[in-house]
Amino acid sequence: MNVTLKVWRQKNSKSKGHFETYKLNDLNPDMSFLEMLDVLNEQLIHEDKIPVEFDSDCREGICGQCGLTINGRPNGHHHHTTTCQMHMRHFEDGDTILVEPLRASAFTVIKDLKVDRSAMDRIMQAGGFVSVHTGSAPDANSLPIGKMDAEDAFDSAACIGCGTCIATCKNSSAALFTSAKITQLATLPQGEIEREKRVVAMVDAMDAEGFGSCTNTEACEMECPQEISVTNIARMNFEYNRALLLGKK
Amino acid sequence: MLNAKIPDGPLEKKWKNYQEHCKLVNPANKKKLDVIVIGTGLSGAPAAATLGELGYNVKVFFFQDTARRAHSVAAQGGINASKNYQNDGDNVFRHFYDTLKGGDFRSREANTYRLAEISANVIDQAVAQGVPFAREYGGVLANRSFGGVQVKRTFYAQGQTGQQMLLGAYSVLMRQIGLGHVKSYNRHEMLELVVIDGKARGIIARNLITGEIERHSAHAVILASGGYGKIYYLSTLAIGSNASAAWKAHRKGAFMAGVSWVQFHPTCLPQSGDYQSKLTLMSEALRNDGRIWVPKLKGDDRFPNDIPEEERDYYLERKYPAFGNLAPRDIASRSAKEQIDAGKGVGPNKNAVYLDFKDAIKEYGAEEIGDRYGNLFRMYEKITGMSPYKQPMMISPAAHFTMGGLWVDYELMTTIQGLYAVGEANFSDHGANRLGANSLLQASVDGYFIVPVTIGNYLSNEIRTGKIPTDTPEFDKAEEDAVERLKKFISIKGTKSAEYYHKQLGKIMFHHVGVSRNKKGIEEGIKLIRELREDFWTNLKVPGGIYEVNSELEKAGRVADFLELAELMAHDAYDRDESCGAHFREEYQTEDGEALRNDDEYMYVSAWEYTGYGKTPKLHKEELTFEVVKPSVRSYK
Amino acid sequence: MGTSVIFKNTLIRKIFMSLTGLFIAFFLIIHLLGNFQLLLPYEQAHLQYNWYSHLLSHNIIIEIIAYVLYATLIIHILDALLITLENRKSNGQGLKVDKRGVNSSWFSRNMGILGVIILLFLILHFKDYWYMYKFGNIPVDEKGNKDIFLIVHESFKQGWYVAIYIVAFIALGFHLAHGIWSAFRTLGVYNKWYIKLTKYIGITFAILMSLGFAIIPAIIYLKNL
Structure with missing residues (x-):
């Protein structure tokens, strides 16, 4: 199959970007989108041009490092997928495909399609943990946790930190990402002790990074590769309001 | 010359003994000591966090954008721990024995025992961090049996155990970074190890955003840089997984051991074209209900469902009636390769075997099978566009885990003083083959519990050293070498990309030092590797410059190291005239095609010393002595 | 908690949004019930509505509530x-x-635009009735109450005026359809069952309100054709 690509090229975080058009011929429909970009880069190298920079690592949908805006939507026109799991067979022969980085003002473009998502790490640093140091843990079975609670906690914990939720939100809100961790730890007894401190610190960090408010459009849930539910956001709100009412702010 | 520094005493007392007598650093002095950790996987992240908790100044370096991307994240199955929660007769000794036997008796008793001994603590630690392992209705932890062992000792979090374990470690690392105990350097790559007077004293790193070359000094360096299975190009590993940190250490004097011991995972998606960048692993659990077969007829092009039962060869069931489709990974991989090599491979590229759920669906119904494997089936369909409910899956073996790595002693110190290797980067606990669900365990045990203790024994002698300056001749030289090399890559201005060389190398390795090897093939392989390396240094093309984001430059560095490591792997495979674990030398097999171990001559770990670029490495033997266990023959008949 | 936190914190901002929104929504119920008096038989509606308006504007408690409402709105x-x-x-x-x-409904993304439509409507609404009632020169009915009914009734005879109202109430409907359950979510209703319940309540409420408010001018208009 043949496609025409319009790719966002930006030399570094300070320079202004623009679109470049490239034509690719004889692609195999079984290729993943990223493998298609590999082919493009091989072509560019042979033409003595600078290849397109983009992030990817595991290429099996779990590490969260890849992520591109394809035709105006993060990770392309399928719901619940990462860019690496988007295959060319889902495009038509002769398509023109627009490729942009994931957009949010908290995500600075490093080069071309690579963005800096370290703001998400800083939210985690504020409170996305149980303060337990190595060696101090009691026996794992000393703390019974209901099967359903464990499964709910898992569903929240499955977040891969890819930033799709943020990029797909019209407000660039990090609510789904932040709330998934808060909910995981609020669901489990291990998180109980630091419950109020955690939610307040993480929400403050989220705001300090310049992410927007959640206005409950629920677009994040529709795109999340791990299908993290927006009920996590509700839980974060509950936890936060509870902390406020308890005067733990 | 090689001293593994195994502590005295009976096997079950050795680690206790060590801890009782090792030297300690008092809290006030820890502040004066710097430690560098390379990598944030399930070994590096816990090591960095734990050392930070203890009070050391820790710097952690990794090439990804955040610590949570490390490839431990992709492990699916589970993590072993001999907790005996199921009351099925499990205990530390059994876990130790299964691991040792699984590794075909090519690992140290003491290390392997310690792995099993500490396993329980890892689960406690993870649960305390909030890792949501599967539970029973009563609220206690659930277990499953994994990797063909007779007890249920595997803890799991759906099919994402690695992710959950890694995120647990990531969370404690984030906490330490937030507290300022650990400083994180994301998008940084280690280019050189700095050794001063025989001691590891720091690294040269490249900032992958600005391209700047940085010097970082430390009193000890821990390599947690993972395995090098990506040398085969097509593997289950991440695109960025590489051997460079380990190889740089090797060039500076750290021995590498068991390097040709590579585990090929039998249930991966086959390659569909030359463009392919990786092979996705499908959980081994599929083999519980799926039946593996190939057509009896060579080059049978019929649609699989049209091939009648009597014209199918369920070769694993035929050859290994006791274990059948659940035969260990190495056997399953090797058998698949045999069938493919014999011209019975299936699929458009004739490079796969069928994994058929037809009978399971008939027996349990599509719904029940969907409950068990629904997410895997969806994943398969997403990638291949074919539904395993309607036609057999196609699978093929792919490089997965490297048992070999940097040689380390009982303290996980390499042959360079103050340089440690943990997790998959070292060679130690798995012998010639790794037991399923032991890799998350080994990484965790090394990172959380071993290196934070053993490093104190070394650093206690460093409290008077003071801050290590970075303006010494050794740092100058290391930086010069690093920059020199980067400049060289760019100045070749040839015609072929680093990716091209990586793909070529992958093919050579797969065919000559792959699932099975033979003397002639390896010899040829070495020749091809050398030719390719020559070509690389004359025809490589790296666009762009040094002081900017330049993925091609990063790739070139990694491929250059792979090209050297490849030859070492070939030498290692060549030297070992026996078949053991994942190392199957075709010349050494029984009449019915089983691995033939040679305990009289090869009961040692091959530790290789670097002797110079392109020169034959020097072999050092660490003899293995088995005091408690008597090596037996692995049989899955 | 300083004032700076209130304005910087995305969650607290949203709490204000939801509480004020719910308060206004609650007021809508009262307002609508009052408005239904307009649909009584002409003579009865005339006197009762004027009496009701007089009552509202001359009761100190209601007066206070009204100012709270204006503040809430602002x-x-x-x-x-x-x-x-x-x-x-x-x-x-x-x-x-x-x-x-x-990935989302257009009205959930465009609450601001819907809000602006409602605001423009409110300006018109206040100008024509509230301002007229308070400061305008309007006749009194036989009971001596200001004859606001007459003004309302006359205005609803005009097609374009009714059209503006109906457009505004459609906007209100969509605003509420997203706003009500969204407010509950912001307040922290996270139980899956209650989330469903608040969605049903929110949407039902939105339909009832927009329909209720819209039919009044529509009926008056149609009656007077």
């Missing part, structure tokens, strides 16, 4: 403005081609 508007501006800032330069809209 907070709701200003907060919305603040949130919208901040969110725009967070979204940065945005996408060159933006197709993210397929």
Whole structure:
């Protein structure tokens, strides 16, 4: 199959970007989108041009490092997928495909399609943990946790930190990402002790990074590769309001 | 010359003994000591966090954008721990024995025992961090049996155990970074190890955003840089997984051991074209209900469902009636390769075997099978566009885990003083083959519990050293070498990309030092590797410059190291005239095609010393002595 | 908690939004019930409505509540403005081609626009009735109450005027359809069952309110054709 690509090229975080058009011929429909970009880069190298920079690592949908805006939507026109799991067979022969980085003002473009998502790490640093140091843990079975609670906690914990939720939100809100961790730890007894401190610190960090408010459009849930539910956001709100009412702010 | 520094005493007392007598650093002095950790996987992240908790100044370096991307994240199955929660007769000794036997008796008793001994603590630690392992209705932890062992000792979090374990470690690392105990350097790559007077004293790193070359000094360096299975190009590993940190250490004097011991995972998606960048692993659990077969007829092009039962060869069931489709990974991989090599491979590229759920669906119904494997089936369909409910899956073996790595002693110190290797980067606990669900365990045990203790024994002698300056001749030289090399890559201005060389190398390795090897093939392989390396240094093309984001430059560095490591792997495979674990030398097999171990001559770990670029490495033997266990023959008949 | 925190914290901003929104929504019920008096038989409606209006404007408690309501409305508007501006800032330069809209309902994304329509309507509404009642020169009915009914009734005879009202109530309906359950979520209703319940309540409420408010001018208009 043949496609025409319009790719966002930006030399570094300070320079202004623009679109470049490239034509690719004889692609195999079984290729993943990223493998298609590999082919493009091989072509560019042979033409003595600078290849397109983009992030990817595991290429099996779990590490969260890849992520591109394809035709105006993060990770392309399928719901619940990462860019690496988007295959060319889902495009038509002769398509023109627009490729942009994931957009949010908290995500600075490093080069071309690579963005800096370290703001998400800083939210985690504020409170996305149980303060337990190595060696101090009691026996794992000393703390019974209901099967359903464990499964709910898992569903929240499955977040891969890819930033799709943020990029797909019209407000660039990090609510789904932040709330998934808060909910995981609020669901489990291990998180109980630091419950109020955690939610307040993480929400403050989220705001300090310049992410927007959640206005409950629920677009994040529709795109999340791990299908993290927006009920996590509700839980974060509950936890936060509870902390406020308890005067733990 | 090689001293593994195994502590005295009976096997079950050795680690206790060590801890009782090792030297300690008092809290006030820890502040004066710097430690560098390379990598944030399930070994590096816990090591960095734990050392930070203890009070050391820790710097952690990794090439990804955040610590949570490390490839431990992709492990699916589970993590072993001999907790005996199921009351099925499990205990530390059994876990130790299964691991040792699984590794075909090519690992140290003491290390392997310690792995099993500490396993329980890892689960406690993870649960305390909030890792949501599967539970029973009563609220206690659930277990499953994994990797063909007779007890249920595997803890799991759906099919994402690695992710959950890694995120647990990531969370404690984030906490330490937030507290300022650990400083994180994301998008940084280690280019050189700095050794001063025989001691590891720091690294040269490249900032992958600005391209700047940085010097970082430390009193000890821990390599947690993972395995090098990506040398085969097509593997289950991440695109960025590489051997460079380990190889740089090797060039500076750290021995590498068991390097040709590579585990090929039998249930991966086959390659569909030359463009392919990786092979996705499908959980081994599929083999519980799926039946593996190939057509009896060579080059049978019929649609699989049209091939009648009597014209199918369920070769694993035929050859290994006791274990059948659940035969260990190495056997399953090797058998698949045999069938493919014999011209019975299936699929458009004739490079796969069928994994058929037809009978399971008939027996349990599509719904029940969907409950068990629904997410895997969806994943398969997403990638291949074919539904395993309607036609057999196609699978093929792919490089997965490297048992070999940097040689380390009982303290996980390499042959360079103050340089440690943990997790998959070292060679130690798995012998010639790794037991399923032991890799998350080994990484965790090394990172959380071993290196934070053993490093104190070394650093206690460093409290008077003071801050290590970075303006010494050794740092100058290391930086010069690093920059020199980067400049060289760019100045070749040839015609072929680093990716091209990586793909070529992958093919050579797969065919000559792959699932099975033979003397002639390896010899040829070495020749091809050398030719390719020559070509690389004359025809490589790296666009762009040094002081900017330049993925091609990063790739070139990694491929250059792979090209050297490849030859070492070939030498290692060549030297070992026996078949053991994942190392199957075709010349050494029984009449019915089983691995033939040679305990009289090869009961040692091959530790290789670097002797110079392109020169034959020097072999050092660490003899293995088995005091408690008597090596037996692995049989899955 | 300083005032700076209130304005910087995205969650607290949203709490203000939801509480003010719910308060206004609650007022809508009362308002609608009062308005239904307009549909009584002409003579009865005439006197009763004027009496009712007089009652509302001459009771100190209701007066206070009214001012609280105005304040609430202003907070709701200003907060919305603040949130919208901040969110725009967070979204940065945005996408060159933006197709993210397929993931959510248009009204959930455009609460601001719906709000502006409602606000414009409110300005008209206040000008024509509230201002007239308070400061305008309007006749009195036989009981001596200001004859606001007459003014309302006359205005609803005009087609274009009724059309504006109906458009505004449709906007209100969509605003409520997203706003009500969204407010509950912001307040922290996270149980899956209750989330469903608040969605049903929110949407039912939205339909009832927009329909209820819309039929009054429509009926008066149709009766007088």
